[in-house]
Amino acid sequence: MKKESAFKKFLYSQKVAPYVFIAPFVITFLVFFAYSIVNMIIMSFQNVAGANTSFIGVENYRILKNAVFIKSLKNSIFYTIVSCALMIPLPMILAALLNSKNMRAKATFRSILFVPALTSVVVAGVVFRLMFGELEGSFMNQVVGAFGVGPLVWLRRPGTVWLALFFICLWRWTGVNMMYYLSGLQQIPEDLYECASIDGANSWQKMLYITIPLLKPTTIYVLTISIFGGMSMFSESFMLFNGNNSPNNVGTTLVGMLYRMGFTQNQLGIASAIGVVFLAIVLVVNLIQLRVNGTLGGKEQ
């Protein structure tokens, strides 16, 4: 009885309480995150075959020289760069326009633009896959048909595949990123603009010298999530091509390659090596970010 109360006292002490509070995270972190990463690094040096698992050195990292892997890496990087290039300026401009004093029905438009974010990637994939169908009657072919082009085989040519992927990306995330920028804009004090007006600045100058610099924290955040979203893109391509095989690997990404090796071809060692490479890229990007911005995106000022 006495022992229990001592334990209770210990548990309830102000020193121990914080550890109890953060325990769920620590447990999840150690069990699922840290364990998985360590396990992955070990597996990347192994030939994983059930009971006959053996260490084979850096053999698995030969994948780095494989043409398909390089292509998937290039695809991921290209997708990331272009999606960042699209998903930062466009939502920023939309937010600035929507935030303008002359705009009516702001809330309605804001909501409408947000709706695609509510849909699952599966639903989005189904719609876009069909919209970009090869049939003459599919929606996109009707659209280009109106300009006397087509019908096109959208999902089997690199150029149009990228178009479709960026369409999905824009469609799903413009509203969300715009929301980030809208909330960023709320933080900019109104009097700054008034001062600028008095100084005779036009709208363009205000945008350039006040809005964009003051939105920097938001931009850093949006950039961060866009980079990681872009590098880990898989589901969109998976849905668009109804599986992980796209014609000539036009839509194969880093995660797609990881999935293919690990879950279809029974090459767990190679898949782990891809995971390690992926992790390294993510960490390097983080370091660069830290350097450039001096702070982690999303961390308090």
Add this chain to the structure above:
Amino acid sequence: MVRKNRIYSVCLFIFFTIVAIITLLPLALLAVSSLRPGSDLMRYGLNFSIDWASANLNEYKMLFSGQNAYFTWYKNSLIITVIQVALALFLSACVGYGFAMYEFKGKNVAFVCVLLVMMVPTEVILLPLYRLITKMKLINSMWGIMLPYLVIPMLIFFFRQYLSGISKEFLDAARVDGCTEYGIFFKIMVPLMKPSFAAMGIYQGMQSWNNFLWPMIVINKIDKITLPVGLQSLLSPYGNNYDILIAGSCFAIIPILILFVCFQRYFIEGMTAGGVKG
């Protein structure tokens, strides 16, 4: 000047109307197509041409007839979403509270870990995590889907941010009144955190409801899969079941759409919470 403003305003309005139409177009296509038979889709493609005279709700009837697993998936998704949201909110709030209100040894290290998890896309550890879940015999169980994702860094971050506005003297006052550490959390903090629970609940609800890749990997029994995975399984190399797919896709958006319409403000708060505050 006023006139110029008015023209500007009309232009803006027109511009946003066009943007809104483009945004809603894919969903409208889906809705229109759900009134046509699936075989039409296969033959003519997805477009707006519809013969209103022959439009019907047959696909929805098929959906509701119960001759398919659609509502089983729906139910699975609902259950998982509700449980995951409840647990994730509670656990992440605890952790966020711990970080915000206490000074303790190892706090910085622990917080860097939070950031680390936040920065590494979950796809990186897909494979080892899957093997781990298999070893834990959680394959084909909804706990397998939820367990690794019950403590969400993004939520921790938000709650920590939210709570850091509350002064610590307040806590000391409660202690003087005889409240235990946990009593403070449950009796004082949780009521204070209600609005943030709403925002984060919606954020997490959206994530859980729409989650695809991880549930697809963890569950392989057709009666245990979640809605997005189920919908995807209707597309197969051996013929696609468009009748249920299209109507089912439409119906899958509805609950979240209703939620959105009702609780817009929280949605937006939830989504932008990760962004930079001031």
Add this chain to the structure above:
Amino acid sequence: MKKAFKNAAAAALVLSLAFCGAVAVNAEDASTQGTNTFVDGGTEMEFWTFQELHVGFWTEMADIWNEQNPDKPINLTVTTGESHSLHSKLLVACQNGEGAPDMADIEIGYYGSFLKDGYLLPLNEVVEPYKDDVVMSRIEMYGDKEGNVYGIDFHLGASVCYYNMDIMNEAGVDPAEIVTWDDYVEAGKKVLEATGKPMCAVETADLFLPQLMLLEKGGQYVDEDGNPNIATQDHADVINYIREMINLGICEIAPGGGFHTEEWYGHLNAGDVASVAMPLWYMGRFTDYCPDLAGKMAIYEIPVWNEGDTREVLQGGTGSSVIKGTENEELAKEFLAFAKLSAEGNAYEWNILGFDPIRTELWDDPEITENPDNKFLAYFQTNPFDILKKNGTDLTAPDISGTYSATYSVLVSTTYSNAFEFSPDQDAMELLQNEQDTIIY
């Protein structure tokens, strides 16, 4: 006011969710499909398949088995799932030695991965009694060099050529007179001239036409040791031949990239292509997706390289196997052989699924071959059993051993799209060598 609206909306939401819940509970019965009629004391067994249509087959077979073997009944639970992920998960379950079912259907493209690391049990002793009644090359393909067999297919999978007779008649071509590929090309020219339509199509996301031509030449995608072997002269010849057909305009790239896409089905159904060479199990795709072609299609033998060659090869398929680690090894094996190789099983496969029977006696059984109620026989102008009988049982099957899975994955994702679509002018041999170098194994 606003608050009232919110409350109303929340109430509506709760109601709608409750409604969904109610419907969901009612619908639960529908999802427990996939078991046979359980009997007391039956051995519980689990089966995974990626094809919903197979569920009915397995449960029906389990019922028949229980009738015939009351001393060792089976309570079978069949689960289906999406093909890609189901195979992936089966693989990982095998690897971990945990969570795998007793038996599973494994698609031919994935089979090699399972064979490679020995996750399957040999079926030799249970296949033995049926040996003289069935086409053994179809079974031996799911085997190893030591003579063990691990899987049994649903069908023979004999390749035939499906002709659209409206187009043939319009062009004045009689498919019965086409023997060699050169004849086929000549006929294709006539078709193109008379109708403007292509004679055939080639897939870029699958491999049926090139594989057919390669098998006819005696070529395989893997060598004797199971290593990738796609850079061969035979393969290059096949690619050049198809390229030539494309240049002449008598062969097109299949819309959608494969013969299992909705674009292709629509195209086929619209009568925009004159013929397609696919295995007999493809009949089901016609009956399901091409209602407009009913009564217009005829099945003939495939063209060959030289007159006198056997005009039939085996393609595609699904091997049903017993997974290592099952607690009911013997029973699972016996049941599997019974379901797939018995007359009952084969009759079901033919009548319901449209799969050409692996059991030869059925080819001569008028109840099967002349069945007036059979939807497949009714759909086509000619009788497929004539082809099976004519070509006998000594048939070439694809070698799916060793690295076939990895090779297959490269072939269908890059090789054929490069060869026919993206780099049609690159030297075939050089292209194949490049492709071979990208195979990860």
